[in-house]
Amino acid sequence: xxxxxxxxRTLSHNLKIASLLSFVxxxxxxxxxxxxxxxxxxxxxxxxxxxxxxxxLNFWQGFIYFLYIFFxxxxxxxxxxxxxxxxxxxxxxxxxFPALIESLILFIIGLWGxxxxxxxPDIITCSLLFAMGLQNSLVTSISSARVRxxxxxxxxxxxxxxxxxxxxxxxxxxxxxxxxxxxxxxxxISFFFIGGIIGGVLYAKTGLHALIFAAATLVLGLxxxxxxxxxxxxxxxxxxx
Numbered sequence: 001x002x003x004x005x006x007x008x009r010t011l012s013h014n015l016k017i018a019s020l021l022s023f024v025x026x027x028x029x030x031x032x033x034x035x036x037x038x039x040x041x042x043x044x045x046x047x048x049x050x051x052x053x054x055x056x057l058n059f060w061q062g063f064i065y066f067l068y069i070f071f072x073x074x075x076x077x078x079x080x081x082x083x084x085x086x087x088x089x090x091x092x093x094x095x096x097f098p099a100l101i102e103s104l105i106l107f108i109i110g111l112w113g114x115x116x117x118x119x120x121p122d123i124i125t126c127s128l129l130f131a132m133g134l135q136n137s138l139v140t141s142i143s144s145a146r147v148r149x150x151x152x153x154x155x156x157x158x159x160x161x162x163x164x165x166x167x168x169x170x171x172x173x174x175x176x177x178x179x180x181x182x183x184x185x186x187x188x189i190s191f192f193f194i195g196g197i198i199g200g201v202l203y204a205k206t207g208l209h210a211l212i213f214a215a216a217t218l219v220l221g222l223x224x225x226x227x228x229x230x231x232x233x234x235x236x237x238x239x240x241x
Contacts, residue, residue: 020221022149022188026195031210036121040128042151071126075133103215105131110211
């Protein structure tokens with residue numbers, strides 16, 4: 001699910017990566033909000049708060065909200081920069097490094113974030129937004145912009161449009177493409193909600209350690225993908241011999 005690109009990607013690949021990353025995003029969204037009372041997977045609300053503080057002449061607080069927006073952007077920038085650099089050397093692992101960096105950030109915040117909650121919660125917010133910027137850029141790149149996992153506004157918009165089109169698109173091929181897209185969007189939304197529920201339950205019991213579970217889920221996804229890829233190569237080798 002991490003290795004196939006462009007025309008080699010199928011609906012199955014997109015469904016797998018969508019379910020994994022939207023689950024992680026949902027968990028981070030809820031655990032991050034409970035921890036610091038800030039949105040940690042998207043920046044739409046932060047832009048409104050940024051403008052509000054600027055018009056109130058609270059420039060320092062406005063700058064903090066600007067930093068939230070910037071760190072999400074920075075995560076996206078760094079993710080694609082890594083992908084482009086690594087692709088020049090070995091395109092088999094181009095998507096692994098951004099995912100590993102994201103999991104490392106989640107692990108560090110999950111392990112030591114409690115000390116920052118009272119003293120410097122903005123570090124937690126910026127770190128999680130950077131991680132989600134990494135993820136959003138990663139999944140947008142790998143799926144050719146078919147999958148977005150860190151926020152739901154656009155997904156619900158697209159889902160509403162596509163459900164309405166079911167009444168008008170009658171051709172078999174058009175309907176198949178439409179149903180496949182609806183299935184993908186419902187998968188993302190569902191796993192985001194599941195991640196959010198589990199994030200809430202885990203945060204109530206373990207606090208920010210819930211993010212360690214998110215990091216472990218991401219790493220397990222990478223391990224699963226690597227094992228499956230090696231099994232496919234082995235199967236091909238046995239067939240050719």
